[in-house]
Amino acid sequence: RKEVEQDPGPFNVPEGATVAFNCTYSNSASQSFFWYRQDCRKEPKLLMSVYSSGNEDGRFTAQLNRASQYISLLIRDSKLSDSATYLCVVTGRGISSGSARQLTFGSGTQLTVLP
C-alpha cells in the first residue's frame, strides 16, 4: 500500500466549477500535511499547508481529518490557470534532523480546467 494515495484523475472541469480532491495517508504518526502544485514538466511548488481546523486561501480550502487519515482540497470558481497536477504531501517516516523533514508525496491528481 502506498503511504499517500490520491485519485490520479484526470479531472476535466469547466471554468467556474468547484472541484474537490481527496487523499489518504497510512502513517498515523505524520505530523504535517501539505498540498503542492506541479505544472506540466515543471517543479513542484507549495500551494498550502493543511491544518486540523481547516484553512482557506482565496478560492482554495484544505481540510484534514486525522481520525480517518484523510486530506482534501477544494477549489472554487476554477480558472484556466488552475490546470496542473496537485500533490498531496505528508511528513514521512524518514529524516527528522533539526527541522529537516522527509516529505512523502502522493502521485498527484491531474486537473484540467476547460474554457
Add this chain to the structure above:
Amino acid sequence: NAGVTQTPKFRVLKTGQSMTLLCAQDMNHEYMYWYRQDPGMGLRLIHYSVGEGTTAKGEVPDGYNVSRLKKQNFLLGLESAAPSQTSVYFCASSPWDSGYEQYFGPGTRLTVT
C-alpha cells in the same frame, strides 16, 4: 535570486556510463535533497543533506552517491547508469527553521538506454 538551479536540464546516457548532476541554491539554506519522479509514483527521496559536509540516505539511495562540499551545492552521482534510473530528478532545499516548505529546482530529465 536564482533560487535552486540544476544542470544539466536533459541528458541521455548509455547503460554503464557515469555522470554527475549539479544542484545549486543561493538562498543560504541548510538542508538539501535529491528526489526522483517516475510516472504514476510520487517523488521519492534519494539522498539528503542537513549541512555542509554531511549526507544521508533517503528512501531509494541504491545506485547513487552524493556530496556536499559547499553549502550551496549538492551533487548527485550515478557511477554506472542503468535503464531503471531513467527518471526526472529534482533537487530541493529548505531553510534551517522550516524543513516543510521545500524549494525545488527545475529538474533534470535523464534517459538511460
